[in-house]
Amino acid sequence: MHHFSHSTINAWDSRYRGNFINSLSGFKSVSLIGTVNAARQPNLAVFSNIVHIGANPALVGFINRPLAAAPHTLTNIQATGCYTINHITPAMVAQAHQTSAKYDEGVSEFAQTGLTETYRDGCAAPFVAQSTVQYSMKLVEVVPITHNNTFFVIGAVQDVYLSHLDCVSDDGFIELTQLGSLASLGLDGYYSANPLARYAYAKPDAPAKTL
Numbered sequence: 001m002h003h004f005s006h007s008t009i010n011a012w013d014s015r016y017r018g019n020f021i022n023s024l025s026g027f028k029s030v031s032l033i034g035t036v037n038a039a040r041q042p043n044l045a046v047f048s049n050i051v052h053i054g055a056n057p058a059l060v061g062f063i064n065r066p067l068a069a070a071p072h073t074l075t076n077i078q079a080t081g082c083y084t085i086n087h088i089t090p091a092m093v094a095q096a097h098q099t100s101a102k103y104d105e106g107v108s109e110f111a112q113t114g115l116t117e118t119y120r121d122g123c124a125a126p127f128v129a130q131s132t133v134q135y136s137m138k139l140v141e142v143v144p145i146t147h148n149n150t151f152f153v154i155g156a157v158q159d160v161y162l163s164h165l166d167c168v169s170d171d172g173f174i175e176l177t178q179l180g181s182l183a184s185l186g187l188d189g190y191y192s193a194n195p196l197a198r199y200a201y202a203k204p205d206a207p208a209k210t211l
């Protein structure tokens with residue numbers, strides 16, 4: 001095994017360390033978060049630190065960087081209490097990545113990238129029409145992580161929209177590969193996923209069994 005010590009890692013150039021450490025936690029989900037500001041101007045940005053928190057109640061969280069680095073999404077969510085999360089497919093990956101550019105407040109990433117905003121009853125925030133998986137969220141809690149000035153933003157899942165129904169199994173599992181949802185790695189890598197296996201609920205007294 002090659003060994004990278006804590007002191008070696010700390011001595012690296014910040015960009016190199018950023019790429020290395022961001023890759024270390026593994027493949028991640030990646031989505032576009034749609035919001036509006038208090039004046040109803042839309043904002044869209046790509047986020048990959050998005051995690052399932054619980055299914056009952058249905059909660060999803062994401063990490064927002066320090067406000068100086070990524071101000072608009074979190075400010076808009078705190079102003080309106082709502083947002084949308086939209087999966088990224090291969091056909092829209094370059095546009096999705098472009099939403100990470102530091103556009104000024106009030107500049108719409110939809111207009112800048114050509115992604116299409118769409119609105120639905122009950123949600124002030126825009127959905128991304130090109131996304132095959134879209135869901136709306138209601139803000140529950142913003143947990144400040146004081147150690148590095150980031151925020152854990154927790155939301156409750158409201159309405160879910162899928163472009164196709166046949167990708168939902170009888171047991172509720174959504175086969176996201178059929179919907180073209182991408183995964184991400186590090187700060188700038190995007191991946192298509194291939195299904196490998198699904199397993200039955202693991203029990204201590206029996207070997208793992210594929211479904």
Ligand SMILES: Cc1cc2nc3c(=O)[nH]c(=O)nc-3n(C[C@H](O)[C@H](O)[C@H](O)COP(=O)(O)O)c2cc1C
Pocket residue numbers: 030043044045046047048049050062063064065066069070071072073074097099100101102103184186187188189
């Ligand atoms: C692949 C990828 C993943 C990203 N994930 C996050 C993330 O999880 N949290 C975050 O705060 N910024 C993340 N960013 C950076 C934001 O997209 C970027 O800071 C954006 O400008 C934020 O926009 P806003 O100020 O409109 O919220 C990511 C960027 C890329 C390219």
